[in-house]
Amino acid sequence: MTTLAQPLATTADYGAWAAIRLAAQRDLKLALRSRAELGVQLLFYVIVVSLFPLASSPERTLLATMAPGILWVAALLAALLSLPRLFGSDYNDGSLEQLAMSPYPLPALVSGKMLAHWLTTGLPMVALAPLLALQYGLDAELVIIVTLSLLVGTPILSLIGGIGAALTLGVRGGGSLLALLVLPLFIPVLIFGAGAADAVRAGLSASANFSLLGAGLLVALVGAPLAGAAAVRIALD
Amino acid sequence: MLEAQDLAARRGHSTLFSGVSFRLAQGRVLTLTGPNGSGKTTLLRILAGLTAPWSGHVRWQDQAVSPFAPRIRQDALLAGHVPGLKDELTAAENLEIQCALAGQPAPASNVRAALEAVALGAAHALPAGVLSQGQRRRVSLARLMLVQRPLWLLDEPATALDTAGLALLARLVGAHVVAGGIVVATTHQALDLPAERMTALALG
Numbered sequence: 001m002t003t004l005a006q007p008l009a010t011t012a013d014y015g016a017w018a019a020i021r022l023a024a025q026r027d028l029k030l031a032l033r034s035r036a037e038l039g040v041q042l043l044f045y046v047i048v049v050s051l052f053p054l055a056s057s058p059e060r061t062l063l064a065t066m067a068p069g070i071l072w073v074a075a076l077l078a079a080l081l082s083l084p085r086l087f088g089s090d091y092n093d094g095s096l097e098q099l100a101m102s103p104y105p106l107p108a109l110v111s112g113k114m115l116a117h118w119l120t121t122g123l124p125m126v127a128l129a130p131l132l133a134l135q136y137g138l139d140a141e142l143v144i145i146v147t148l149s150l151l152v153g154t155p156i157l158s159l160i161g162g163i164g165a166a167l168t169l170g171v172r173g174g175g176s177l178l179a180l181l182v183l184p185l186f187i188p189v190l191i192f193g194a195g196a197a198d199a200v201r202a203g204l205s206a207s208a209n210f211s212l213l214g215a216g217l218l219v220a221l222v223g224a225p226l227a228g229a230a231a232v233r234i235a236l237d
Numbered sequence: 238m239l240e241a242q243d244l245a246a247r248r249g250h251s252t253l254f255s256g257v258s259f260r261l262a263q264g265r266v267l268t269l270t271g272p273n274g275s276g277k278t279t280l281l282r283i284l285a286g287l288t289a290p291w292s293g294h295v296r297w298q299d300q301a302v303s304p305f306a307p308r309i310r311q312d313a314l315l316a317g318h319v320p321g322l323k324d325e326l327t328a329a330e331n332l333e334i335q336c337a338l339a340g341q342p343a344p345a346s347n348v349r350a351a352l353e354a355v356a357l358g359a360a361h362a363l364p365a366g367v368l369s370q371g372q373r374r375r376v377s378l379a380r381l382m383l384v385q386r387p388l389w390l391l392d393e394p395a396t397a398l399d400t401a402g403l404a405l406l407a408r409l410v411g412a413h414v415v416a417g418g419i420v421v422a423t424t425h426q427a428l429d430l431p432a433e434r435m436t437a438l439a440l441g
Contacts, residue, residue, distance in 0.1 A: 014311075014340055026334050033325035094319035101285060102338040103311040109338075233305060237288050 019104035023112025024119070031120040037085070038120055045078035045125050049132045060137050067136035068146045068197035075125050075150060076186050079157040082121045083182070084175045086113060086165045091235065096169075100236050110232060111225035114162040122154030145197045145206055152213045153193040159217075159224035160185050166231035189216060238262055239284070239388060239419050244293035246279045253279055254440050257293070261421070263387075264414045267436045269423040275441025277423035278318065281390045284421060285315045297388065311340070314386035318393045320377045324366030328357055328376050331365055332383060339384045351379040355405060370397040378402070381409050389413060391422040404429070 031038060052070045053063055090096035099109050129150050133143045164182035168174035196209035238261065245255035253276030261267055269277045282288040284295055286302050286309040295302040302309045322331045329348050336343040343351075352361045355375040360368060365376065374397045381389065394406055407429045410420050414434050422428070428435075 022337055026338075029330070029334075030323055030325055089323075093323065094317045094321035095323060097287065097315065097317050098321045098335060098338060100287065100305070101310055101313065101315050103307065103340045104338065106305070237304075 014104045016105055016108035019102075019108035020112040020115065022104065023099070023109040024116045025112075027113050027116030028119065031116065037082075038124070041078050041082045041121055042124050042128065044081055045074050046128065046132065048074040048077060050135065053135055063136045064138055064142075065201075067133055067138050068142070068149075069194045070136075071129055071132060071146055071150065072153075072190050072194040075122075075129075075154060076157065076183070076190060078125060079121060079154070079161055080179055080182065082117070083161040083165045083178060084168075086117050086162055087169055087232065087235075088165070088174070091169045096232065097236060100232060106229040106232065107225040110162065110166070110228040111221075114158050114224065114228065117162065118155045118158035122150075122158055126150045126154060142197050142200060145200050149193040149196040149206075149209065149213060152210060152217055153189050156189050156213070156217050156220045157186060159220035160189075163224055163227045163231060166228045166235060169232070169235035189213070192216070238296075238298060239421070240296040241284070242293050242296070244280065244283060244295070245291045246276050246283060246288070247291045248276075248279070252291075255292075257438070257440070259436065259438060261419050261436065263417045263419060264434060265436060266410060266414055266420045266422065266428070266430060266434050267438060268428070269421065269438050269440060270425065271440030277440055278392055280440065281315070281392050281421060281423060285309065285313050285390050287315070309388075312386055313388040313390055314339070314381065314384055315390045316377050316381065316392060316394060318396070320373045322365040322368075322373055322376060324364060326365060327362050328352060328365055328368065328372075328379075329361045331376060332379055335380055336383050339386075341384055343383045347383060348379075351382045352376075354382060355379045356401070371399060371402060374398050375402060375405075378405060378409060381413075387418050389418060389420045389422075391420065391424075393423055393425075395424050395426040395428075 129147045164178050168178045192209045192212045196206040199206045240260045244257040246253040283290045289304050332348045355378045
C-alpha cells in the first residue's frame with residue numbers, strides 16, 4: 001500500500017509557478033462552488049456606488065467630479081468585505097495547515113490564493129466599473145481612465161489585503177480589526193487611483209498616477225506573498 | 238529515524254511538557270497518550286515543524302527539523318484533528334487537491350479506488366459538507382493511502398471511527414510500518430498492532 005522505495009523528491013521539484021497555479025485553481029474552484037458569496041460582494045459594490053447619486057445632489061457636474069472617487073471607495077469597501085474569507089475558511093477547516101505542510105513554497109501558494117481572490121473579486125469590479133460610471137455621466141475618456149486605474153490598483157488591494165487577512169487569523173473580531181489594519185494602507189492606492197481621472201480632467205497626463213500605481217503593484221507583488229506566508233506561519237504556530 | 242531530544246513546550250506561562258526524548262527507528266509506531274491539554278497535539282505539531290519547541294530539538298533522518306523546513310514538509314504527512322476538507326467540494330475533489338498540494342497528483346481512478354477502500358465509494362460525489370464525522374475521518378484515511386510519505390503524524394486518528402474504521406486504521410498503520418515507515422499517533426484507543434513495533438509515551 002505504501003511504498004517507500006521511490007527516491008525522495010528534492011526541493012527543485014516543487015516549483016513556484018506550479019504552486020501558484022495549484023493554489024489559484026483550488027481557490028477558483030471553491031469560489032465557483034460558492035457563487036452566492038461572490039454575488040453578495042459584487043452587489044454590495046453596485047449598491048454602494050449607486051447610493052451616492054441618490055444621497056447627494058443630482059447635479060451633473062458634481063456627480064461627474066465625484067465618480068472616480070466613489071468607484072474607488074466602493075471597490076475598497078467591497079474588497080474589505082471579501083478579504084476575511086481569503087484565509088479564514090481554510091484556517092477554520094484545517095486546510096491552511098495542509099497548505100503550510102505542502103512541500104511547495106508557501107509564499108507561492110499564498111500568492112496563488114491572492115491571485116484567485118483578485119480574479120473573483122477585483123476583476124468583476126473592474127468589468128462593472130464602466131457600466132456604473134454611466135449613471136454619473138462620465139466622459140468616455142474618463143471612464144477608460146478610471147477603469148484602467150482600477151485594473152492596476154485592485155490587485156494591490158488583494159495583495160496588501162491578503163497580508164492583513166493572514167495577520168488577523170484566529171483573532172476575535174478579526175473582520176473589524178482587518179479593516180482598521182488595512183484601510184490606512186489602501187490610502188495611497190486610493191489617492192493615486194482616483195487621482196488619475198482627476199489629472200486627465202484637469203488637462204494633465206495621468207501617466208504619473210499610473211507609474212505610481214504600477215510601482216505599488218510591483219512592490220506588492222514581491223512583498224505581499226512573503227509577508228502573507230510569514231503571517232500564515234505565525235497564525236499556525 | 239525520528240529523534241526528539243529533551244523537548245519542552247509552553248503555553249502562556251505554564252509548561253505543557255518538558256524533557257520529552259525518544260528515538261524512533263524505521264518501522265516503529267509511537268503512541269502518545271495523556272490527559273486533555275497535556276500537549277499531545279503540540280508535540281505532533283513540533284514534530285511536523287509547525288510549532289517551535291520551547292527548548293530541545295527534533296531530528297529527522299539526522300537533520301535538525303527547523304520550523305517549516307522543506308525536508309520535513311516533503312517527508313511528513315500530518316493528519317490534524319480536523320480533517321481539513323472543503324465542504325463545497327466532493328470527497329474525491331478534496332482528495333485530488335490534497336494529493337496535488339502534497340506534490341503527488343493522483344489520477345481519478347486511484348482516488349476512486351482509495352475511497353472505495355474506505356467504504357466511501359457510494360459517497361464519492363457528495364459534497365464533504367454533508368458527510369458525517371466518521372465519514373470525514375475516513376476521507377483522511379483515504380489520504381493516507383494516496384499520499385506516500387515516510388513519516389505519518391496522526392492526531393486522534395481513531396476519533397469518530399466505527400469498529401470497521403478502527404480495523405482499517407490499524408491495517409493502514411500496520412502496512413505503513415511494515416514498509417519501513419514511521420507513525421506517531423495520539424490516540425486513546427489501542428491499535429491492534431504487533432507489540433514489538435509499538436512504543437508508548439505518556440504526557441502529563
